[in-house]
Amino acid sequence: MRPITYARAADAATAIAAVSADPGSAFLAGGTTEVDLLRQNVLTPRHLIDINDLPLNSIEPQPDGALRIGALARMSDVAADPLVRERYPMIAQALELGASAQLRHMASMGGNMMQRVRCSYFRDAESPCNKREPGTGCPAIEGVSRGHAVLGVSEHCVATHPSDVAVALAALQARVHTQGPGEETHAYAFDDFFLLPGSTPDREHPLAHGELITAIEVPAVPVARRSLYLKVRDRESYEFALVSVAAALSLVDGTIADVRLALGGVATRPWRAMHAEDFLIGAVAQRANFEQAARVELSTARPTPMNAFKVELAQRAMVRALETLANGSPA
């Protein structure tokens, strides 16, 4: 770990100004990923601005029915919030299936959006990695890639986006609010906030240096009251998803009136399953249609030999999630 200076900011403007002014600086929120990566020399800022004192931890319903979650709200607080649990069970479940209790108490929602990939080549500061050092290559593609992505991959990067809650937020079309230097604010559509690796896997978000996430806004999504988050992994707790599904479903007379689907563990960003949703709207809620929808969504998958099983597993998980909701017993 390199020598680092550290300061605590009392308000957002000061924090943003400090980081914007110095390309070698970074925000520090819960630190549950960032500090690990500092120790491993994967992240190399010279100056950290601690933003934990900023008043950004409230969870507030909005007049239009949306819910605004402060960027510094802790994962455990959001999971426990009665409005979150009532309106968006998939968010609460995704949070509670993520990390460990200790980490959830510390990790912030804004930090969760910014968390870095778990690819072991990225996290080893001395391996080649296009995300860490553009142009050095991607050893994961022919290396140990069991946990890597099959959707949204490029020949430059196959790292899986690790977040659980971001998968639920993708299904819900949340918006990410930020504040930049000069106090200007911006709201990103969720899909716009997470960039596909393409030929620039080092660029994960459209943010300017020093631009700070202030809140995540979850719109009113009535169908989400009947929703779930299904997470498939080797062990029962404290592991990232091999495959996960955030799903919401409403039926009218056995026909799908509304549906939300997103995938985690299989894609380079939280993966809204648009093709599957399009197929399902108006379709009869039956297994054959669920299977077809899952097939459609995974038809563009590009697996490695080691993670080819994820293509099948993701489809089965989607079918399971939809059947569970269709049969009236979410989670």
Next chain:
Amino acid sequence: MTATAPPAPAIGQSLDRVDGRQKVTGAARYSAEIPLHGIAYAHLVGARIAGGRITAVDAGAARAADGVLAVLTHENLEKIASLPPLLPSLAGSAAPGQTFFPMQDATVHYAGQPVAVVVADTHERARHAASLVRVRYEESSSVTTIDQGRDQAYEPEAIFADFIPGRSGRGDIEAGIAQAEALVQGEFSYAANHHNPIEPSATTAQWDGDELVLHDATQGVNATRLTVAALLGLPITKVRVVSHFVGGSFGSKAMIWHHPALAAMAAREVGRPVKLSLTREQMFTSCGHREEQEQRITLGATRDGKLTALRHHKLSPTSPFDHWAEPSLGVASQIYGCPHYEGVYRLIRANTMTPTFTRCPGEASGMHALECSMDELAQQLGLDPLELRLRNISDTDPATGHPWSSSGLKECYERGAARFGWHDRDPEPGRRREGHWLIGTGMATAGYPVYQPNNPQRARARIYADGTAVVQAATPDFGTGVATVMTQVAAETLGISVDRCRFENGDTDLPNISAAVGSSGAGMISAAVHTAAKALRDQLVTRAVADSGSPLHGADPATVTVRDGVMTAGSDAESYADLLRRNFQPDAEASGAWMPAEATEQYGMMTFGAQFAEVAVDAELGLIRVRRLTGAFAPGRVLNPKTCRSQLIGGMLWGLGQALLESNRMQPRTGRWANSNLGEYLIAVNADVPDVDIELVDVEDRIVNPLGVKGVGEVGQVGVSAAIANAVHHATGRRVRKVPITIEDML
């Protein structure tokens, strides 16, 4: 004469850990927590390549970094005085984990091999400076997996430091196979496993003139002492090793790896005490591992289920230095009466460390293959798996024909099956379903050898004139509870209460105990402690009956009993304390030494058990979850049921991890482990842990050691992975012959 009260029992009681309070309050100091004035911190730099040589080291930036005191590389590290041969630490000699010491020349044999040691005034500065050391390599081709080296496999004369022949057999294997009316053949593959104790290995080294004190996280302080003395060319008397608390080991601290000697060299170089603590990641390349392996089995039987033949071959990578394989073919060759047997180890020279003891070394993997094959044989013969095993129980050790010193296996089967509810089982696979879950049950036999030391195990007992006693032996307590249990053994043998008795341990200044490995600790240490305490008790009784001032004067020593520190013969009584005070003696002391009797060579010695597992399999999503584990074990005398059960539960959960989770993947291109961290090297977490039920079967063993203790550190693990794999088959009809069994195997 009135009957005298029997001694208050201490042995067999569930005494809480004597050091529990120190551990949970943080008062216990582990080897990296020794506060010494002027201490400096060392950090290792490991090789990035798996094979080749160092062409240049640029340590300029590291040496110039703030706080750096020294950067040691092969160019300036002192040469070792001698490299002792590899011997299991139980043998009581120097016990290097491999016959190689790093930084003596430019050659790189495996990834992670130490190539530099950076010493600085703080841990953070040492670690930062270590990242600034630039090492250039000339890389040569490497072999790190079975697949890469299969063509170069060889059959060694012997493995395991020459203690085990490469090939063994009895009867006529071809004839046994020809006689068989049912034949099962299987090829099993096993991922490499790492130990991952909660405390990473650490050594604090301090020189006082030419005398060296090491605080070392170790299973054997004398093993550390003798190894470091040999490497540094020091007289044994100049090296003292202290290890009061060790945060788990599971074999990672059973052999003496490079870091204790490197810490001593670094401390000498900078003229300050030096602390060298391995990072979690370095634990994967610094203290051995359970090797990747393949095993092939052919099992033949008559139509009524009597085994006729067992052929069991193993293939595994070893290091460039040593012919090492964990002894996988041992118990599997002895557990059943089978007249025709052939066991063969084959090795591949690979660019890895020498593999080492990893909990339940050998038997965890060998018994997995045998017990999965037995399940398959039972299915083929239409026999209940338990019935098949009962038909093959052997009253003698099939390897030697000697009787068992004690067994209890049949009772373990019966009582384990009864507790588990085995007999209600529908043998047909795939019949039980609960929602998405298919339910299955499986069982397996457990067995682990009773390893004996080959040199005297010593202890010393002293009682003071206030009636309190201290009993001493060198052994560290690496989490097993040995300090607690030996307090009980000492107290009961002396005839005092446990709260008047203290066990001091973890220091080479105390009487010698070999490293407690291979489940040998409880047996050999209790033997030494019992022998010393009994000598002291006898000394005091002898003194009392000979003392004209004692109420016991003239009594027959054989009739004297001692309870709560009071010697009683008939109606006459005197306490140890009164006897000592009346004679102006501040204390009394006795030593004891124990070695296994030669007669033990006329017996087969093994701890037996039976394992039962219930799993639920979500076949659609490939999930396997263990719902219940029941184990019945016959470990001889149980010194403390609480610590005994803890060990057995821990072993059984290791078996669960072996079956479903634990795997480090080697990257063949780079020769580096792919998942050397606790996020990705999966061990069971609480949420994976089912209800674990344990039954202890009493057996008396008059052969193994004075108290009849057979040890429980490993046997809990044997067979669990097979019971789980067999349960997966019962649930789904699918036989998976690799461990861990993971989601992709079930899709």
